[in-house]
Amino acid sequence: MSTPHTALAMRGIIKSFAGNTVLADVNLSANSGEVLALLGENGAGKSTLMKILAGVHQPDAGEIFIDGKPVKIANPVDSLHHGVAMIYQELSLAPHLTVAENIFLGREPASSLGIINQKAMNEKAAALLQEYGFKLAPKAKVGQLSTAKRQLVEITRAIVEAKRVIVMDEPTSSLTSHEVEDLFRLIRDLKARGLAVIYISHRLEELDEIADQVTILRDGRAVYSGKWGAISTDEVIQHMAGRELKEIFPPRHAKIGEVKLRVSNLNRPPKFTDINFEARAGEVVGIAGLAGAGRTELVEAIYGTQPATSGEINLRGNTIQHSTPHQSVVNGLSLLTEDRKRTGLCLNLSLATNLTLANVKALLTSGMLQTKAETVAATNYIDKLHIRPPSPTKTVGRMSGGNQQKVLLGRWLFAKTQVFLLDEPTRGVDVAARSEIYREVNELAEAGAAIVMVSSDLPELLGMADRILVMRRGRMVAELKAKETTQEEILKYAAVEE
Ligand SMILES: Nc1ncnc2c1ncn2[C@@H]1O[C@H](COP(=O)(O)OP(=O)(O)OP(=O)(O)O)[C@@H](O)[C@H]1O
Numbered sequence: 359m360s361t362p363h364t365a366l367a368m369r370g371i372i373k374s375f376a377g378n379t380v381l382a383d384v385n386l387s388a389n390s391g392e393v394l395a396l397l398g399e400n401g402a403g404k405s406t407l408m409k410i411l412a413g414v415h416q417p418d419a420g421e422i423f424i425d426g427k428p429v430k431i432a433n434p435v436d437s438l439h440h441g442v443a444m445i446y447q448e449l450s451l452a453p454h455l456t457v458a459e460n461i462f463l464g465r466e467p468a469s470s471l472g473i474i475n476q477k478a479m480n481e482k483a484a485a486l487l488q489e490y491g492f493k494l495a496p497k498a499k500v501g502q503l504s505t506a507k508r509q510l511v512e513i514t515r516a517i518v519e520a521k522r523v524i525v526m527d528e529p530t531s532s533l534t535s536h537e538v539e540d541l542f543r544l545i546r547d548l549k550a551r552g553l554a555v556i557y558i559s560h561r562l563e564e565l566d567e568i569a570d571q572v573t574i575l576r577d578g579r580a581v582y583s584g585k586w587g588a589i590s591t592d593e594v595i596q597h598m599a600g601r602e603l604k605e606i607f608p609p610r611h612a613k614i615g616e617v618k619l620r621v622s623n624l625n626r627p628p629k630f631t632d633i634n635f636e637a638r639a640g641e642v643v644g645i646a647g648l649a650g651a652g653r654t655e656l657v658e659a660i661y662g663t664q665p666a667t668s669g670e671i672n673l674r675g676n677t678i679q680h681s682t683p684h685q686s687v688v689n690g691l692s693l694l695t696e697d698r699k700r701t702g703l704c705l706n707l708s709l710a711t712n713l714t715l716a717n718v719k720a721l722l723t724s725g726m727l728q729t730k731a732e733t734v735a736a737t738n739y740i741d742k743l744h745i746r747p748p749s750p751t752k753t754v755g756r757m758s759g760g761n762q763q764k765v766l767l768g769r770w771l772f773a774k775t776q777v778f779l780l781d782e783p784t785r786g787v788d789v790a791a792r793s794e795i796y797r798e799v800n801e802l803a804e805a806g807a808a809i810v811m812v813s814s815d816l817p818e819l820l821g822m823a824d825r826i827l828v829m830r831r832g833r834m835v836a837e838l839k840a841k842e843t844t845q846e847e848i849l850k851y852a853a854v855e856e
């Protein structure tokens with residue numbers, strides 16, 4: 359193996375949006391054949407810095423060098439031309455096209471007449487997907503795939519494009535452990551091929567396996583760069599947050615009370631079959647499982663987005679015949695969805711509007727919306743959840759990914775429901791903010807709410823849940839006490855024998 363050399367250097371990068379400085383003189387360099395972990399709290403500027411490299415944004419000042427040569431990257435095509443490809447945090451696929459079409463978009467195999475050869479394209483895609491170990495059908499429409507599967511398509515597309523540098527902006531945020539292992543195998547291949555990999559993640563524990571170097575951003579400045587492992591995880595977090603973080607999982611002092619939600623013989627084959635469980639006041643019930651196990655479909659059925667075909671849902675003592683999302687909220691049940699862009703936020707509306715959307719009636723006086731009350735409510739949750747920037751009027755689509763997630767959570771906190779279904783509640787949320795969210799969840803439980811938490815992050819389930827239910831292929835296969843189980847045991851139940 360050749361000794362690593364600097365494949366990419368970014369020098370003195372400055373960027374502001376509408377007068378707000380987001381990047382203030384950032385330097386970063388990445389070696390060929392290595393993984394650079396790019397870390398920082400939500401809103402620190404990671405995605406913006408990488409979008410400058412990908413030609414999506416133009417810097418106000420600064421230079422970019424590839425293999426030592428200065429380059430101008432005016433648009434995404436330029437960046438591909440210089441061998442730079444990016445996996446975007448907010449997936450950028452075309453939903454009405456197939457998996458194969460998305461992988462080869464703009465580079466489809468064509469005949470001499472310029473006609474796209476569908477058959478060749480599908481075969482090529484199938485071969486790649488098989489090589490990478492991703493279980494995806496080349497002809498499936500991307501819009502119909504789960505978030506995790508779409509993430510795999512996005513990864514495949516970028517790997518095909520990358521020649522010198524590949525940026526992965528939270529590639530594992532909705533993947534489960536098996537898929538993460540597949541991705542890490544691919545990353546090792548990319549390193550062996552001499553690519554520089556820039557890897558953004560809030561799952562610090564996964565970095566030990568792949569990171570060689572680390573750069574930490576805080577408030578738009580690079581505050582630390584060095585070899586991965588040279589400083590402890592606690593020090594990494596300190597650099598990210600600018601303060602010490604006492605405990606990630608705060609203690610909970612909730613009394614477990616009456617049953618708030620009971621699900622009996624719930625079915626929607628082939629997604630899930632014969633599901634039975636209950637959640638009590640003061641309790642956090644975790645649901646584990648691999649992607650495709652039916653967890654999201656189950657909570658969507660309880661909420662009413664995609665109703666079950668048979669079975670019974672009992673909410674606070676009342677049987678719910680036909681649940682619809684609207685009726686659910688009225689009945690005191692809310693769902694935090696895993697795909698905030700598609701099913702959660704109104705991206706072109708303000709932070710305050712998004713935050714208060716599910717409980718607008720609390721803001722009405724004689725039928726009139728009290729904008730002042732809206733601002734007060736929003737400000738309260740901005741403080742509680744450390745939402746950045748702390749501006750009620752900010753357009754949600756312009757906020758960083760993790761902060762969007764906090765707005766969505768704030769919406770349900772403000773709606774003050776009694777039963778919460780949380781689907782991947784901390785997806786893309788930084789460590790410090792995650793701990794704030796856990797504190798909120800604990801407060802809800804302490805106030806007598808029942809919480810059902812679907813998560814692919816096993817340390818999170820072990821740290822937060824009282825009981826963990828494991829789903830496999832649409833069935834509930836185990837119920838474990840969080841205090842007495844381990845990641846290994848959960849995975850043993852979750853794993854599908856081939
Ligand atoms: N198009 C835009 N217009 C205005 N402000 C923006 C835009 N894009 C990003 N910002 C702001 O830039 C700051 C940095 O955002 P960025 O998305 O780079 O953060 P990040 O480090 O990737 O965070 P996360 O971990 O949440 O993904 C945020 O305050 C965000 O609101």
Ligand SMILES: [Mg+2]
Nearest residue numbers: 404405447759
């Ligand atoms: Mg980001």
